[in-house]
Amino acid sequence: MTTFDEREQAFENKFQHDQDLLFRIRARRDRLAGLWAADLMGLHGADADAYARQMVDADFAATGPHEIRTRIADDLHAKGIDISDHRVEKELERLLSLAHQQVVRE
Numbered sequence: 001m002t003t004f005d006e007r008e009q010a011f012e013n014k015f016q017h018d019q020d021l022l023f024r025i026r027a028r029r030d031r032l033a034g035l036w037a038a039d040l041m042g043l044h045g046a047d048a049d050a051y052a053r054q055m056v057d058a059d060f061a062a063t064g065p066h067e068i069r070t071r072i073a074d075d076l077h078a079k080g081i082d083i084s085d086h087r088v089e090k091e092l093e094r095l096l097s098l099a100h101q102q103v104v105r106e
Helices: 003-040 046-061 067-078 085-105
Strands: none
16 A cells, blocks of 8 residues: 555545544534423423434434524424524534533543
8 A cells, every 4th residue: 555545544534533523423412402402391301312312313314504403493482482593503502512522522
């Protein structure tokens, strides 16, 4: 294997690692967001966990970057909770940072 081939393989391995890391961070953020929203809706225990799993699944099935925010905001509004899309977006940003910290520590 030439030096060029080795460098190419190293870049491919780094890209794969980075993509895996981003996947895990995003899934963690979605789970944390689901638990946050579940708490606001008064869901606890198995119901909260089920809702958090739905958020992870919904985000990976989503076609746009804001669908998880819209889904959470719609669910909260349906439960009579007055919250803005902006507030949900800010919470998702905070949880993304927290998820990044947690995944990197593992």
